[in-house]
Structure formats: C-alpha cells, structure tokens
Amino acid sequence: GIQVEQSPPDLILQEGANSTLRCNFSDSVNNLQWFHQNPWGQLINLFYIPSGTKQNGRLSATTVATERYSLLYISSSQTTDSGVYFCAASRPSGNTPLVFGKGTRLSVIA
Amino acid sequence: EAGVAQSPRYKIIEKRQSVAFWCNPISGHATLYWYQQILGQGPKLLIQFQNNGVVDDSQLPKDRFSAERLKGVDSTLKIQPAKLEDSAVYLCASGLYRAAVGSPLHFGNGTRLTVT
Numbered sequence: 001g002i003q004v005e006q007s008p009p010d011l012i013l014q015e016g017a018n019s020t021l022r023c024n025f026s027d028s029v030n031n032l033q034w035f036h037q038n039p040w041g042q043l044i045n046l047f048y049i050p051s052g053t054k055q056n057g058r059l060s061a062t063t064v065a066t067e068r069y070s071l072l073y074i075s076s077s078q079t080t081d082s083g084v085y086f087c088a089a090s091r092p093s094g095n096t097p098l099v100f101g102k103g104t105r106l107s108v109i110a
Numbered sequence: 111e112a113g114v115a116q117s118p119r120y121k122i123i124e125k126r127q128s129v130a131f132w133c134n135p136i137s138g139h140a141t142l143y144w145y146q147q148i149l150g151q152g153p154k155l156l157i158q159f160q161n162n163g164v165v166d167d168s169q170l171p172k173d174r175f176s177a178e179r180l181k182g183v184d185s186t187l188k189i190q191p192a193k194l195e196d197s198a199v200y201l202c203a204s205g206l207y208r209a210a211v212g213s214p215l216h217f218g219n220g221t222r223l224t225v226t
Contacts, residue, residue, distance in 0.1 A: 031212035100152030
C-alpha cells in the first residue's frame, strides 16, 4: 500500500513564528488531506488538497502530485495551533482508504 | 450541520469482556470509516463502509472485532473478547462521496477505550 511520511516529527515554535510541515507519499494519489488533532484528541479536517494550493486564514497547503509531496504552511503561529498535524493520502484505484502518516507534533509557546 | 456523533466518550473494561461503540455519521454521507488510534501513532483504518456494504475490512481483526452499518446510516463496532492491546481511541469518520472519488473526511470525537 501507499506509504506516507511526515517531517519533522516534532516542532517547537515561539508564538508569531512561521513553519512548514512536509508530507511525502510513495505513490500517485487522488486524495490528500491535512488534519489537526488538538490536545483534546479531536481531529479537524484542514484541507482536502490532491493537487494545487489552498489557503484558509493563516494556514495554506500545496500539493505537487507529480513530485509526490505536500506542504502545510502555518503563519503567525498561535498557542491554539499546538497539537499534532496529520497528512493522509490514498491511491486512485478502487475505494482505497486514506492512509495516515505518523504526524508532526507542534508546540507553540507564548 | 451536525458533525459525526460517537458514544460513549470513554470506556474502561477488563480483558476478555466485550464492548460496543456507536457512530452516527453526518447526514447524507455515503462512506463511513472506523479507525483505531494507538497513543502516539496516526489513525489506522479498521473498516470502511459504502452505504451499508463493506468496502475494505482487510485490517479488521475478525476473530474479535465486528462492525455493521444498518440501513446505511448508523454503525456499531464491537470487540469480543477484548485484549490489553485493544486500548486505544476508536474514531469514526464519514465522507460525502465514495472513496474512489474523494471528499473531505470528518471525524467524531472518538471513544477512548482502556482495557485492564
């Protein structure tokens, strides 16, 4: 099956700093999503982005499908951005499910 | 719109006991997924439904886990008998379209299971 690798595994930021999280995947995809899991365990869908670039407030994401990677940008980070960011992807064959990476744990300190 | 509803929120059982989790997806969503998330790891798919049919259950430990989605809406996941390694958060998610087309996945708050 598809392999999803995320980097870095851990990240500590000062409030107000910017960051880039990376997701590499081993095969072509038709489905690429970014999620934020807050400290209470809730998983929130941030982006559905199999290709191209999207922006939502201070967050933006870019997927370069031909080069098999996706980036999540966080600008002007806030303490509420803390948590684990997951990338998940699936291949364009049949009804293959989303496979999750191991996540990037982000801590934003005041 | 209402989100994905799951219950119970927490459950503590002894090994070899049975337990059941319930999920009500977002109205109109065709696909429903059960994921298992062990502490410190990403979610791992257990089973995927398309309406009321099973699409993928290749990673479901069928000797002890079972799931059903009656009438293509609510779903239940059962573990019988439970083992210590089943301690995890069980997450239900739903999506508007079938997985091959792709659509954003929405998760419930999960059920945290502790097996002692």
